[in-house]
Amino acid sequence: MGEGPQGMKLVTAIIKPFKLDDVREALAELGVHGLTVTEVRGFGRQKGQTEIYRGAEYTINFIAKIKIETVVPDERVPDIIHAITEAARTGRIGDGKIMVANVEQMVRIRTGETGEGAL
Amino acid sequence: MGEGPQGMKLVTAIIKPFKLDDVREALAELGVHGLTVTEVRGFGRQKGQTEIYRGAEYTINFIAKIKIETVVPDERVPDIIHAITEAARTGRIGDGKIMVANVEQMVRIRTGETGEGAL
Amino acid sequence: MGEGPQGMKLVTAIIKPFKLDDVREALAELGVHGLTVTEVRGFGRQKGQTEIYRGAEYTINFIAKIKIETVVPDERVPDIIHAITEAARTGRIGDGKIMVANVEQMVRIRTGETGEGAL
Amino acid sequence: MHAIDTGDTSWMLVSTALVLLMTIPGLALFYAGMVRRKNVLSTMIQSFGICCIVSIVWIVLGYSLAFTTGTAWIGDMSRFFLCGIADHIHQGADGAFTLGAGTSAETPMTIPESVYLMYQMTFAIITPALLTGAFAGRIRFSALCVFTILWSLLVYSPIAHWVWSPLGWVAGLGAVDFAGGTVVHINSGVAGLVCAIMIGRRYGLKRDDMSPHNLAYAIIGAALLWVGWFGFNAGSALGANGRAGMAMLTTQVAAAGGGVGWMLVEWWRHGKPTALGIVSGAVAGLVAVTPAAGFVLPGGALVIGLVAGGICFYSAAVLKNKLGYDDSLDAFGVHGVGGIVGALLTGVFAYGPLSATASNPAGVSGGWSQLLRQVEAVGVTIIWSVLLTALIFWVVDRLIGMRVSSEEEQMGLDLTQHGERLN
Amino acid sequence: MHAIDTGDTSWMLVSTALVLLMTIPGLALFYAGMVRRKNVLSTMIQSFGICCIVSIVWIVLGYSLAFTTGTAWIGDMSRFFLCGIADHIHQGADGAFTLGAGTSAETPMTIPESVYLMYQMTFAIITPALLTGAFAGRIRFSALCVFTILWSLLVYSPIAHWVWSPLGWVAGLGAVDFAGGTVVHINSGVAGLVCAIMIGRRYGLKRDDMSPHNLAYAIIGAALLWVGWFGFNAGSALGANGRAGMAMLTTQVAAAGGGVGWMLVEWWRHGKPTALGIVSGAVAGLVAVTPAAGFVLPGGALVIGLVAGGICFYSAAVLKNKLGYDDSLDAFGVHGVGGIVGALLTGVFAYGPLSATASNPAGVSGGWSQLLRQVEAVGVTIIWSVLLTALIFWVVDRLIGMRVSSEEEQMGLDLTQHGERLN
Amino acid sequence: MHAIDTGDTSWMLVSTALVLLMTIPGLALFYAGMVRRKNVLSTMIQSFGICCIVSIVWIVLGYSLAFTTGTAWIGDMSRFFLCGIADHIHQGADGAFTLGAGTSAETPMTIPESVYLMYQMTFAIITPALLTGAFAGRIRFSALCVFTILWSLLVYSPIAHWVWSPLGWVAGLGAVDFAGGTVVHINSGVAGLVCAIMIGRRYGLKRDDMSPHNLAYAIIGAALLWVGWFGFNAGSALGANGRAGMAMLTTQVAAAGGGVGWMLVEWWRHGKPTALGIVSGAVAGLVAVTPAAGFVLPGGALVIGLVAGGICFYSAAVLKNKLGYDDSLDAFGVHGVGGIVGALLTGVFAYGPLSATASNPAGVSGGWSQLLRQVEAVGVTIIWSVLLTALIFWVVDRLIGMRVSSEEEQMGLDLTQHGERLN
Ligand SMILES: Nc1ncnc2c1ncn2[C@@H]1O[C@H](COP(=O)(O)OP(=O)(O)O)[C@@H](O)[C@H]1O
Ligand SMILES: Nc1ncnc2c1ncn2[C@@H]1O[C@H](COP(=O)(O)OP(=O)(O)O)[C@@H](O)[C@H]1O
Numbered sequence A, B, C: 001m002g003e004g005p006q007g008m009k010l011v012t013a014i015i016k017p018f019k020l021d022d023v024r025e026a027l028a029e030l031g032v033h034g035l036t037v038t039e040v041r042g043f044g045r046q047k048g049q050t051e052i053y054r055g056a057e058y059t060i061n062f063i064a065k066i067k068i069e070t071v072v073p074d075e076r077v078p079d080i081i082h083a084i085t086e087a088a089r090t091g092r093i094g095d096g097k098i099m100v101a102n103v104e105q106m107v108r109i110r111t112g113e114t115g116e117g118a119l
Numbered sequence D, E, F: 001m002h003a004i005d006t007g008d009t010s011w012m013l014v015s016t017a018l019v020l021l022m023t024i025p026g027l028a029l030f031y032a033g034m035v036r037r038k039n040v041l042s043t044m045i046q047s048f049g050i051c052c053i054v055s056i057v058w059i060v061l062g063y064s065l066a067f068t069t070g071t072a073w074i075g076d077m078s079r080f081f082l083c084g085i086a087d088h089i090h091q092g093a094d095g096a097f098t099l100g101a102g103t104s105a106e107t108p109m110t111i112p113e114s115v116y117l118m119y120q121m122t123f124a125i126i127t128p129a130l131l132t133g134a135f136a137g138r139i140r141f142s143a144l145c146v147f148t149i150l151w152s153l154l155v156y157s158p159i160a161h162w163v164w165s166p167l168g169w170v171a172g173l174g175a176v177d178f179a180g181g182t183v184v185h186i187n188s189g190v191a192g193l194v195c196a197i198m199i200g201r202r203y204g205l206k207r208d209d210m211s212p213h214n215l216a217y218a219i220i221g222a223a224l225l226w227v228g229w230f231g232f233n234a235g236s237a238l239g240a241n242g243r244a245g246m247a248m249l250t251t252q253v254a255a256a257g258g259g260v261g262w263m264l265v266e267w268w269r270h271g272k273p274t275a276l277g278i279v280s281g282a283v284a285g286l287v288a289v290t291p292a293a294g295f296v297l298p299g300g301a302l303v304i305g306l307v308a309g310g311i312c313f314y315s316a317a318v319l320k321n322k323l324g325y326d327d328s329l330d331a332f333g334v335h336g337v338g339g340i341v342g343a344l345l346t347g348v349f350a351y352g353p354l355s356a357t358a359s360n361p362a363g364v365s366g367g368w369s370q371l372l373r374q375v376e377a378v379g380v381t382i383i384w385s386v387l388l389t390a391l392i393f394w395v396v397d398r399l400i401g402m403r404v405s406s407e408e409e410q411m412g413l414d415l416t417q418h419g420e421r422l423n
């Protein structure tokens, strides 16, 4: 277990929804072949706009965000963080976060390949 | 890599949907500044109610749950687990789980800050 | 912290949506008691079909996938990977991936049990 | 028995279909669009179920109580289970109906009784359906069924008799109500307020996100209400005549005025006009023009609409919050208040020649004295509606329990009352 | 040629619009709400596409086969491509149509032929559209198009001629069918059953979660079916007359009875009344009252509705499971069974004075002998429908293949048949 | 003043309701189904808001400009705020209206003026609502409100006067337009094209996934457009007569032809018929038959439908891409092009006896000379519409700004213009 020669990381980015296409393109340019996207709602420093329905105010605590997950080889992590940061930044509050975690094993279901070969 | 001085953990909680607001409030009181919420469906000991549409019975294997993810400094983990457990518990089957995993790096997209400064 | 005697892993599988029931059954047979399912969209080698609405072509970059997450004891991982691979495979591109990561702690909210007892 | 007019009958058949369209799917969608996801199906099926139940109640007893001659207070039982309804049918043809036949105030029509009673049935259906907006998201379905039966017989039918039967004592006061401002809207709105107060506020109000699940449904619903309202108002002319034409025109203008009125107030107060606000305003305008439709000119209708749009904004958005009751979908805020605004303004804008009839050649004209009569009619409706609704609520609450348990409420009515869910 | 009546013509124009509304969007929504997400668009476009296709088939040939004089078995070709339809038009005005003109059984009307044929077209459209519920989720779109053309010409038009042409041999048997219990509902229901059996069960039935994707659509659809049914049934009086009034009333009552009937049975059997159950019951009541609408009194209609609601619950919820065929959306369970219940009960509850005409002044009254005639008509319809449907299915299956591949079925028809998806 | 006909009045009241149904909720749904999730509510409320605004504009000034006698170029102000509309009302009854009364070309009707002006109001409403498809997803709501008022008064009312007033100069050219091919469809389509070009393309076009959010809405919307179109076209006969019957029939046939036409072309070109394609084709067929409905026979209508379905496929799917403007929902591609196809083919297929009147007993027959007149009318409409639309756009853009900011566009109009969202 742990980081063998073929160490892989899971890079997770929480971004503003309308930046999805920009980030996807930036990652594709870096040669990232795969990623998985989830619609999430975020709670953070950025406060939801207050919506008023027939005079009832609803503070929308949770704001629509997109979560991107991609597993990549260890050594690509800094580049990828850089690329996401560039593509997803608007400079305004709520731009989101990038997290990196360790992945111990990866398998491609179709072929059974494991490790980096599965990416 | 690994756990430096600014070790961070990803705490993931799967809870009953109507407990979301309670949990969010409990975490906010603990000073947790950010979290990300996903609508998921859970399969576990709690069995879905059998729904009957025109006499056809459908056992709903998957029950609506909410996944909360929050990255926090190492040392806050026990408090946070405690707070979530308190807020999300109904005492009945299906209350859900909390998992803790290691996060190696965290970046705030807006500023490029890393580590605990990015939380 | 870290991997004590009751080491647990988070196995995450990205699969084709219509394979969900097959995978759930395969895991249930292995005695996996719980899992959490998320609707995601994937970007990978499998390209979305081009959809044409009134002559405007939209390349659907993101294809509907299902993410299955289950936390299991260390020693079950190989079996589980095998079972998912078998159940989810169609042999065609886009069958998806399985990833394994470490989980440091697990709590059952209802009872407060931790570790493998929480599974 | 004189012959029917096919043109008038044609229009009344259509009007019946249009008013039914208002309840299902119109109101069902309007209300369902404003609730949370977990209550969408139950909200819709409340309107649909009421439609089924009241149809039966109406033919069994409700129509007899409301529209047979009887006394000034209540009809007799001569149409119990619609007995005698086919007496005049000969080779499929029917003669024209006369309301209050044989009395001094008889009102001859040009349509068969079957058509008249079907048309009135659709009014009896929509009134309790409107009421459900007040306790959306926390009512037990079984209790609603029982409540509806009692309410229809004890509240709706009597008031309909008082106001619309030519012998009715409220009609005798000289108040006018063209298409149901008091009988339908004030009545259901006020009853809704009573229910909202008695059932209590929704769990989590002011804390949880209770924003509407799908406002597209609400917009479609409001649009169908608007279209169907042509049957409600122009149909109340009981024929395809000049009064129907004017009633349709004033209905349209007041709806437009209501939408614009609410929109402008909201723009000014919150900086943005909401879609829900515009459609709510249009509905408020429609409500307010209901008692007035066949009696006022387009200019008056425009004023009625604008005023109703503005005032209902305040009652739904401001007053409710101040007073603290939880009239969830503003049954009172829109229908009660809008109905009152309309009933009173009818007394201001009524134009004699429009409302004139052979028996009342001067017609009803706006002015202080008419306004007073309108106030009386409104007051009477409110008093009866409040008292009887409270009584019925109390009884059903004792017997069955009106409100679901707190856990059922949190899980949603779809799952707990009907075992279903939106996928 | 005598003059048309504008009132009757007005009502028939409206009825035509109402029956069209039943198919699009009514039935399209009712069915689409019950399928899985991946089949929503394809289910809707099946109704819409059938509407387009049958409209053309009808003017080219279908109308001629069904409603020109011809023989007792089939019409002639005298209205091929509607030739001659404008012969009597003079300065935009048209005379009134006589069905079976020149024969001993001619039926004079008060509306132009253009209106009559358009009204009948909407019936020809809805019948194959109803059928699609039986093989929802697994039919190939191209095959459906071809199947529809053949079925409309070889099954629908002949049966319509037998039952509704004054010369038709089934009409000659003395059976009555006011608005299409046999021609439309039994016919499509039985044909649906044949198709469901021949095409086989859906992939994953009893294992996968096939719960309805969006019951809100189903409720809206049922509501529009209800409203549109006024055109179907009250329109079948062919004028704005007393019979139309009674037909609308009985339609409403039976729909309500059906909704309440299914609801009560479900409450008793499963502890909860479902929204889908209530609306299904209302549709069952509407189906059952279709052959009866202009012939029975409201009391009879209530019984018809209640019985249909209860029996269709059993056929859809119990019988289908027992017998094991996969009539996915209960085309047979609701329309076939409900139609049979209604056709038979028409023979029980028919009330002479309502159904009387100048040529048959006694009218049709319920009783054993009438019941027997109804059984005959039902039997004849079933036999023809089963045989011809099976033949057409077999031929099209050979030529094109009726069923999509298993993988296409799993991916969903939206994507595989139309290249689209709900977002 | 002669008496009204109740049958004709009944049909015109219904037609008014049907045309309103086309805009709300028909068009609202049709358009909303094609936009992205973030713009669903704003798209719907644009149609609804226009309905409110134009209703008021119409009674204040629009109707006077369009339909009072005035000159060949424009009406006078004699119905400003509808003054005098109730002058002939006596005990709720009204006399029949004569358009252009007192002139040599006066057109007597059998319905009250209130009904005629309400019916025409619904046409005035739908025309600017259709236009909104051209700039969907990027228009500022406040600007749209102002634009609509100006456009209705300066573009719609004048053209309506030219074409439909018996004194109008375009009518004098001998061109015919049964129900609004030029006034409504070409006009809105061409204006839409101008707006699409002036406002510019959507942000992210050709890069982002702009696939329709919910085509189920689009199908429901198209279905309601279809049903409502019966009021639009058959209502344009202004009575329940033979011409109305034929117009309904040709409308149905052309819609069906359009759906099949587009479907076949798509099947051939892309291998699959899409649901959106079929419904778009049906709408194209409806557009194209609009000017022709009361003048052509069913065979001609079928050709018009098929041709329109095919050509509109090319204009929406091919031409637009080639020329590069972003007419987002094909206001021009379907309504503009379909309208032109229909206006020209009316000149080909018009059948004398159908269009004959007392004052023109020969009627209008298809042929080169009529085709030329149609070309003239189309040309005139296009020129005026282009010039004035561009001017109004420019003025409002200066004053308020027609387009939202790029960030607002990306966040969506629901949130930024109305502060709401679909949950
Ligand atoms: N500690 C955290 N753990 C998990 N997700 C977080 C955390 N903090 C923020 N997020 C996610 O990132 C999003 C943006 O964070 P926010 O604090 O609003 O702004 P910023 O990224 O500019 O600091 C949030 O909406 C939430 O989804
Ligand atoms: N091993 C597991 N891995 C991932 N998620 C799990 C696991 N076990 C349970 N869950 C999630 O937790 C939810 C609750 O679990 P369940 O077994 O029903 O009840 P309890 O939490 O009371 O033990 C499930 O619906 C599922 O979403």
Ligand SMILES: Nc1ncnc2c1ncn2[C@@H]1O[C@H](COP(=O)(O)OP(=O)(O)O)[C@@H](O)[C@H]1O
Pocket: A033, A034, A035, A036, A037, A069, A070, A071, A072, A108, A109, A110, A119, C014, C041, C042, C043, C044, C045, C046, C047, C063, C065, C092, C093, C094, C095, C096, C097
């Ligand atoms: N590196 C990755 N990180 C995260 N998810 C991935 C990655 N690569 C692929 N995926 C997910 O797996 C799915 C299938 O991958 P794809 O490359 O299309 O085919 P295959 O699994 O046959 O190699 C993708 O749609 C995506 O959701």
